[in-house]
Amino acid sequence: MSANNQPLIPVTILTGFLGSGKTTLLNRILKENHGLKIAVIENEFGEEGVDNDLLMQNEQENIVEMNNGCLCCTVRGDLVRILGDMAARRKKGEIHFDQVVIETTGMADPGPVAQTFFVDDLVAESYILDAVITVVDAKHGMQQLDEHREIQQQVGFADRILLSKIDLCEPGEVDALKKRLAKMNARAEQMESNFGVAPIAKLLNVRGFNLNSILDIVPDFLDEDKHSHNDEIQSFVFKQTKPFDGAKFEEFMGSVTQVYGADMLRYKGILYIKGSDRRALFQGVHMLMGLDWGRKWEPKEKKESKVVFIGRKLPKDFITQGLELCLAR
Structure with a gap:
């Protein structure tokens, strides 16, 4: 509102x-x-x-x-x-x-x-x-x-x-x-x-930018195309069943967007944060990012983090390894 x-x-x-x-x-x-x-x-x-x-x-x-x-x-x-x-x-x-x-x-x-x-x-x-x-x-x-x-x-x-x-x-x-x-x-x-x-x-009223929208990523697509295209824009998905340390995640992503924000077109995902019974909803455009709390995890629901990154020649290994270091110990 x-x-x-x-x-x-x-x-x-x-x-x-x-x-x-x-x-x-x-x-x-x-x-x-x-x-x-x-x-x-x-x-x-x-x-x-x-x-x-x-x-x-x-x-x-x-x-x-x-x-x-x-x-x-x-x-x-x-x-x-x-x-x-x-x-x-x-x-x-x-x-x-x-x-x-x-x-x-x-x-x-x-x-x-x-x-x-x-x-x-x-x-x-x-x-x-x-x-x-x-x-x-x-x-x-x-x-x-x-x-x-x-x-x-x-x-x-x-x-x-x-x-x-x-x-x-x-x-x-x-x-x-x-x-x-x-x-x-x-x-x-x-x-x-x-x-x-x-x-x-x-096409209209799809709430594609809404943090409470359903995140539907099909990473299987990424493995199907055997033809090599040297596209500047590419996407990758980070998935992890271990919970994040919320403070570490925000600090790391803040530093990533400061350095690579101009090349980060869209990034969006659902996070499993230690100490919370709710799904954390995360998204950003370039340097601007936001984190909000969504619904509670269902009792039988698999708790996992899933984030997609879309950008221009992004350092996938650096971001992936950095996110691994943000997991709760």
């Missing part, structure tokens, strides 16, 4: 490389009668933007209501300012929306946009970051991953990966791409989309 006891507005960041199909998806979200009042913010407006007939063009930011109740806003200035303005107008009853989708440009790193919801107090009073959705062109994804660092970062940040243009691919192409993406980001659920048709219920 926010300071004024109003429910926080969930925000989805929609990212993807140029031509991946995210604008097609965005147009579908705007036009579809899904019963949701969605405010769509285009973080930079260009030729590839939302259908021109849906928008009134002028020099300033504009907020336009669609015929299905959705809003569309183009941002040429400060994202924090426009989010604050929209929240204030919503509070006064001038506009109404239930959630926000922010579309980033095709070459953008979604990290700074995601961090906005952690570091700006005024934004945090009204909004909660729900998830990062990354659209990947299934036909050209392999080549784009080889050639562009930006798409690797977009994959690394994702809570959901939406594969577009499946209809143009051979089955083997899609399978190979899925395995590669899973190796880069072990915790993002992958879904398929054609012509903007996507399971919207699985």
Whole structure:
């Protein structure tokens, strides 16, 4: 809950490389009668933007209501300012929306946009970051991953990966791409989309950034791909049935983020802490990390820590060995 006891507005960041199909998806979200009042913010407006007939063009930011109740806003200035303005107008009853989708440009790193919801107090009073959705062109994804660092970062940040243009691919192409993406980001659920048709219920209100969400990691994926890709972005999972010393864990991870934070895109997990009957929920973006207490361990539940790290050329052995030293003696 926010300071004024109003429910926080969930925000989805929609990212993807140029031509991946995210604008097609965005147009579908705007036009579809899904019963949701969605405010769509285009973080930079260009030729590839939302259908021109849906928008009134002028020099300033504009907020336009669609015929299905959705809003569309183009941002040429400060994202924090426009989010604050929209929240204030919503509070006064001038506009109404239930959630926000922010579309980033095709070459953008979604990290700074995601961090906005952690570091700006005024934004945090009204909004909660729900998830990062990354659209990947299934036909050209392999080549784009080889050639562009930006798409690797977009994959690394994702809570959901939406594969577009499946209809143009051979089955083997899609399978190979899925395995590669899973190796880069072990915790993002992958879904398929054609012509903007996507399971919207699985993309919005998924609480991918919520510390109380279920952590679903499938580390088996990491061992399946025998093809070697020299991807900068990779993920690894740390698992341990022995409990952590909570103070040692926080001290170690604090030092790790100070040194490697710029290359740590996402890290998230459930911790078994000595002396507590509750699961500790841990996550971070770059240098910003948080630890919160979740539900109690069930009587028959296996107590274990499970943390996934996603980043750029992270020192896996150093982090793994350091975490082992943080276990309770």
